[in-house]
Amino acid sequence: EDTKGKMADHPAPNINITPASPTHRIVKGHRRQTSIGTAMQPIREGSFFEFFAVVGLPDGGSEEAKILFQFPPEKEKKIPFDLVPFCCPSEPENRKIKRSGSMSELHNVIYGQLSVLEKSANSFLFLVVHETDVFWGICVINKEVAERNLSFSKPQRSSSAPDDVVGNSEGRLRRNSSASITRRVYCLVSRFAFFKLHYSVIYAVLARERLAIIEDSNKWMVDDADSKEESDEDRNQSDIVSILKSYYHQPVPKAGESLTFKIPGELHSLQFKAPEGNEDRLVGEWTLPLTFKSLRLDSILLLINAALLETRVIVVCSNLGVLSALILSFIPLLRPYSWQGPCIPIVPERLYECLQAPVPFLVGVPHLPKALESEIDALIIRIEAPQKETISLPKVSKVTALIKRDKLEAGLKPLHAAFNKVAPRDFPDPYKSSQEDLDLAYKVMAETQRYQQDLLSIILPHAVKGCLDDHQGVDGLLQSINQKKYKDFLASFFTTQQFNEYLDNYFRTQTEEEEAARGMVQQMEAKIKSLEEQKESAMIKIQDLQLELKFCDEKIQALKETQHSIASKLRIPGLAHSPNLSKGQKRNIISHSVDLLSKAYKS
Numbered sequence: 001e002d003t004k005g006k007m008a009d010h011p012a013p014n015i016n017i018t019p020a021s022p023t024h025r026i027v028k029g030h031r032r033q034t035s036i037g038t039a040m041q042p043i044r045e046g047s048f049f050e051f052f053a054v055v056g057l058p059d060g061g062s063e064e065a066k067i068l069f070q071f072p073p074e075k076e077k078k079i080p081f082d083l084v085p086f087c088c089p090s091e092p093e094n095r096k097i098k099r100s101g102s103m104s105e106l107h108n109v110i111y112g113q114l115s116v117l118e119k120s121a122n123s124f125l126f127l128v129v130h131e132t133d134v135f136w137g138i139c140v141i142n143k144e145v146a147e148r149n150l151s152f153s154k155p156q157r158s159s160s161a162p163d164d165v166v167g168n169s170e171g172r173l174r175r176n177s178s179a180s181i182t183r184r185v186y187c188l189v190s191r192f193a194f195f196k197l198h199y200s201v202i203y204a205v206l207a208r209e210r211l212a213i214i215e216d217s218n219k220w221m222v223d224d225a226d227s228k229e230e231s232d233e234d235r236n237q238s239d240i241v242s243i244l245k246s247y248y249h250q251p252v253p254k255a256g257e258s259l260t261f262k263i264p265g266e267l268h269s270l271q272f273k274a275p276e277g278n279e280d281r282l283v284g285e286w287t288l289p290l291t292f293k294s295l296r297l298d299s300i301l302l303l304i305n306a307a308l309l310e311t312r313v314i315v316v317c318s319n320l321g322v323l324s325a326l327i328l329s330f331i332p333l334l335r336p337y338s339w340q341g342p343c344i345p346i347v348p349e350r351l352y353e354c355l356q357a358p359v360p361f362l363v364g365v366p367h368l369p370k371a372l373e374s375e376i377d378a379l380i381i382r383i384e385a386p387q388k389e390t391i392s393l394p395k396v397s398k399v400t401a402l403i404k405r406d407k408l409e410a411g412l413k414p415l416h417a418a419f420n421k422v423a424p425r426d427f428p429d430p431y432k433s434s435q436e437d438l439d440l441a442y443k444v445m446a447e448t449q450r451y452q453q454d455l456l457s458i459i460l461p462h463a464v465k466g467c468l469d470d471h472q473g474v475d476g477l478l479q480s481i482n483q484k485k486y487k488d489f490l491a492s493f494f495t496t497q498q499f500n501e502y503l504d505n506y507f508r509t510q511t512e513e514e515e516a517a518r519g520m521v522q523q524m525e526a527k528i529k530s531l532e533e534q535k536e537s538a539m540i541k542i543q544d545l546q547l548e549l550k551f552c553d554e555k556i557q558a559l560k561e562t563q564h565s566i567a568s569k570l571r572i573p574g575l576a577h578s579p580n581l582s583k584g585q586k587r588n589i590i591s592h593s594v595d596l597l598s599k600a601y602k603s
Contacts, residue, residue, distance in 0.1 A: 044254045044274060049190040049198065050135065051079050052205075052244050054150060055087040056184035057094055065092055068184070069153040071244045079189070081130045085348035086137055087185040089320070089366060094146045094180040109143045109181055110213055117142060117206060118431045120290060120321025123199060125328060126345050138188045138198040141320075142206060144213070146180035151212035152240040192252065193279040195286045197261070197272045199431055201247050204263050208240050239265055281442065284332035286430050288441040290325035292419040293428045294386050300416070301409060302391065303381070304333055304448070305402040309489075310341065310360035310496040311394060312378035316368045320346060322383065322427050323364040330362055332445045336452060340497035360497070386424040403489045404454065411447040415440055458483065459490070465507040468500055559600050566596050 054069040065088045070079070097106060116122065117140050126137035186206060188198050242264045253259045253274040261270040275282055291300065306313050307330050317323040324345035331339070341360040344351075355363065355376055373380065373392075379399065380392040393399065402408070418440055433441075462480035467473040474494050478487055493499055581589075 044192075044252050046191070046252060047248050048192065048194070048250050048252055049188050049248060051077070051083075051187075051189040052248075053079070053083060053087070053187050053189070054153070054184055055084055055187060056144075057092050057146065057182055063091070069150055071241070072248070080133070081128055081135070083137075083187065083189070085350055086126045086128060086346070087139055087187050089346045089348045091349070092183045094182045096180050106145070106179060106181075109145060112143075114203065114207055114210060117203060118199075119429050120325070120427045121319045122321070123429075123431060124320035124346065125195070125286075125324040127328065127343065134191060135189050136191070136193055136195075138190065138195060138202065139320075140186045140199070140202050140206065142184050142186060143181055144184050146182035148213065151209060193282040193286075194272065194274075195282065196431065197270060200270050201243065201261075201263070204243055204266065205240055208243070208265075280332045280335060280445065283328055284445045285433070285438045285441045287325040287329035288332065288444050289419060289433045289437040290322055290428055290430055291329040292416055292440075292444065293424050294322050294326065294383060295381075295389055296387055297409065297413060297416045299381060299389055299391060300412070301402065301405060302379075302399070303330075304408070305405070306379045306399050307334055307339070307362065308337075308402070308496070308498075309400060309492050310498065311397055311399050312360055312376070313362050314355065314368065314376070314378050314380045315364045315383065316366075316380065317364065317383040318366050319383075319427050320366065321430065323366065325430060326383075327362055327364045333448050334452075334498070335445070335449050336456075337498040337502050340501055386427055387420070400489045400492050403458075403486045404451070407454070408448070408451045411451065412444065415444050415447065458486065460506070463503060463506075465511075468494055468503060555603075559603060562600050563597065566593055566600070 052071045053067050055065055055067055057063075057065055058068060065084050067079075067083065122141045124139050124141075126139065128135045128137065186202050188202055190198060246264050247261065250259070250261055253272070255274055255276040257274050259272045259274070261272065263270065295303075303313065315323060315326050317326070327343065327345040330343070339362060342354065342357070342363065343361070344354075344363045347354065347363050347365050352365070352369075352372060354361075355365075355372065355378075368380065368382075377394050377396045379394055381389055382391075383389045419437070458481060459477075462477055467477045474491070477494065478490060481490065483490075
């Protein structure tokens with residue numbers, strides 16, 4: 001472990017469960033990334049999703065799940081990380097049922113309502129950082145007949161045939177004396193946290209697949225080998241692939257822009273408005289209603305307390321939707337800090353050894369073996385039902401009491417009560433969150449950020465750059481704050497990676513702002529100097545012009561006097577009737593006077 005808490009070794013190949021190195025690389029369709037816990041502002045370019053895959057047990061008795069279908073095909077675009085363990089944290093099983101009697105269980109799978117898929121138990125999220133990329137996994141678990149392969153996944157065809165999809169076998173059911181029920185996960189991988197829109201597209205794909213299943217099962221149950229089924233499969237494959245293609249090539253709207261996405265073959269359209277700023281609000285709107293309806297307020301406050309001090313936290317819940325929501329809700333709840341350690345909404349069973357890593361982590365597991373629990377020093381919260389959780393405190397580490405806890409509790413208590421006006425009998429479904437739920441989630445984020453700013457108001461006036469670099473600096477900061485009742489909490493808080501990262505960014509931003517301000521001052525000084533030089537030059541010109549104006553005034557005055565003298569001569573009494581002057585003399589005098597006036601005016 002280095003100073004940023006990155007693990008040197010990974011528990012399994014091709015899976016990076018740790019934060020990538022801080023970077024500001026901006027690539028088309030990518031995010032500005034600092035850590036796994038950061039919901040960065042995405043660059044709103046590229047595709048709505050990177051991959052769509054169906055993961056499950058292949059027909060043929062294999063015990064390991066694999067990708068049964070991928071779009072775009074693997075030969076066009078390879079998934080850069082091992083997707084399977086995140087879609088199937090526990091290995092799925094095929095359960096045999098006899099094809100006899102009422103076959104009610106089989107009917108349930110084939111003809112069951114699609115709304116069941118919208119439940120939190122069947123819809124979950126995961127988050128993966130691979131190198132410098134952040135991927136959201138949007139997953140739906142669907143129970144299906146194992147002997148029936150996907151209608152939109154076909155056997156490999158010749159190179160001359162169109163190859164829009166990859167598949168492993170035929171789509172239709174086989175007529176056997178028994179059938180098996182299996183769980184398949186429909187997963188859409190995206191860089192954008194547009195959860196509700198993504199889920200709507202997955203449900204549209206599942207609805208088309210359900211139609212194909214119903215058509216096929218009717219033939220299978222009555223042993224009808226009608227040749228028409230091949231054309232039905234072709235049509236269904238085309239329908240589903242067209243949905244994926246249309247969504248994949250849909251331009252991603254810029255911040256604040258609205259989108260209307262028409263699902264091919266559907267009458268209704270999906271409405272979406274891209275959020276402005278970062279994606280915290282999207283994450284909060286999806287996760288906070290589940291968190292506040294699933295946990296008591298005391299438990300939520302304890303989790304915030306533990307996360308602020310970077311205590312290891314393990315959430316245990318068999319409901320994968322609730323499990324993933326609880327872990328991901330730390331992203332908005334911890335703002336303006338960013339969790340720097342591993343943050344894994346659902347830890348695959350094959351990675352359980354990472355729970356013994358000597359680093360802070362926030363993780364969720366569907367179940368936790370007692371033998372492993374006894375070896376882990378972590379805060380463990382087990383959730384069996386809404387508002388009925390049990391908490392085990394760390395065996396060694398101490399969770400120092402949160403400062404100003406009563407203030408945070410007072411702000412969150414009415415919001416928690418509003419979420420739970422009706423006592424929940426079952427875990428809520430995030431896809432069906434009401435507008436009131438979304439508004440309450442936004443108020444929760446505002447309240448927790450208000451608390452964090454209040455906490456920072458105690459610290460920042462006394463903090464200086466590099467004050468956390470050594471014990472002496474930390475002791476000096478604590479003495480400067482001089483709040484004995486806060487000392488224990490602050491002493492622990494100052495050692496966390498997330499606060500160190502925040503303070504580094506705070507002073508880096510402050511330095512950048514100071515440098516920018518100095519640059520502006522220097523630019524202004526240069527501009528002022530230039531303007532002063534222009535002013536001085538203008539003053540010299542003004543002085544020259546003033547002299548020239550004075551000269552002109554004097555010349556004008558002289559000309560006016562000459563003009564007056566000439567005019568006086570023109571007005572000699574009796575000139576017109578003087579008997580001593582001939583007509584020629586009078587004419588000469590007048591002509592000479594006119595010439596003098598003309599020259600005077602010209603001058």
